[in-house]
Amino acid sequence: MILVLGSTGKIGRELVPALLDKGARVRALTRDPARARLDPRAEVAACDLDAFDPALLDGVDRVFILTSGHGSDVLAQERAVVKAATGVERLVKLSTTGVHFGQTDPISSIHAAAEQAVREAGPDWTILRPGTFMDNRFAWLPAVRGDGVIRVPESDPASALVHVRDIAEVAATVLTTDGHAGKTYPITGGEALTTRRQVEILGEALGRRLTYVEEPEADARARMLGYGWPASAVDGFFELKRQSAGNEEIVFDTVRELLGRAPLTFAEWAGEHAATFA
Template sequence: MILVLGATGKVGRALVPALLDAGAPVRALTRDPARAVVDPRAEVVRGDLDHVESLPLAGVDRVFVLTSGHGGDTVAQETALAQAAARAGVSRLVKLSTTGVHFGQTDPISLAHARAEQAIREAGPAWTILRPGAFMANRRFWLQSARTDGAVYVPEGDPASALIHVRDIAAVATLVLTTPGHEGATYELTGGEALTPEQQVKILGEALGRPVRYVEEPEPAARARLLALGWPARAVDGAFELKRQSAGREHVVFDTVARLLGREPLTFADWAREAVG
């Protein structure tokens, strides 16, 4: 049995059906099973990472570890989870981290993931670390202004980025959770090409079938836009600090997806067509 944390999030929503399609039994963790939208083939269970005693670890032999990374609480959560998993006899932990750890970044998100990685390594079960870069799915909030204003507003200085599709992350996670040979491995994951924000906006416009203007805006305006969309202030602060530190590195392309899956990564055009469909 595989316990999937974050089963209703961006990666979890792709991972649960991918594991089920691979023939693996899945237990999907959520705070509120009654409201969760999860593949009906999975066993949906309630649990709270702040209370490890509530986690349904009986009969679980593998755990996909996913928390937000926004601040120190996630370090405590993942440390407690890893230790509880070891006590319960879990044989393998697969942690979702970030490329910021690979590059030695000191922003709050990367530091929290680095500390949680160490806790996973020290817990006892076999482990694998997945470090994806920026998600294509994080561009979804561009769609509203693209449709209403015919424009996408991007913070000044936003760098070219080798964005990754969450289905590629899920495919790699499925591979390492269901096949041997990945114990003790750390995999950096990106898409297959680095695109500037202006190139991304052009591709999004092509998917929408209409021209979309690319507009750079100062950081205060970009912060206000994210807060208005409902992002917590701590998450916004962390995201901007991560962006500042990763600006010179987001263009780096790792070949891990192609090497592990035997196919090229999904493209931003693939994602854009899906997002507007």
């Protein structure tokens, strides 16, 4: 039995069916089973990670560790899970490329500490370090549905964006096949695209012209605060951007090596989600 944290999130939504299709038994964790819309083949477990219930590990031999959330102490959440899971066979932790590059922004620092807890816990472990998700471009949804003008911070670097399905398929492989103990896998897409090119590709998928506008960081910051982001989250976001700028364009071969195929492209992502943006 595999316990999947974050089963209703971006990666989790792809990971749960991928594991079930491989014949694995899955216990999918969510705070709210009534709203979770999980694959009916999965066993659904209700839990808030702020108060992890160790009984959720009964009969579990593998754990996929993913946390998320503003306002939560995700490091404490991950440490509590790891502490309770010392008796399982295998831990697979979702981290970030920021750790690979030694970044010290708040998100990378938390992941680095959580990785350490996983390595020291006792069970076999594998760390997955994805780069920036293509799904982050859903932030452009209101602009695309509105005037079609996409405002991007002027410092945005070219990025080897990764499709969450590729991350989930790598995770499913690592959870269900051997040979990954003690390994750390950075995961990116197959090519670095400038933000201007990403906007063009999305426009091509939608069959309409989108306008790319670079905006000063101060304007981007004000806009995010206007959306209701806490100031600390906005600071963390820009600190991460500053530190990751030179690293975003680096491409890793992990998807091809583990899945035996090319990574999914941003054009494929845009095509899949065209109806959502329309």
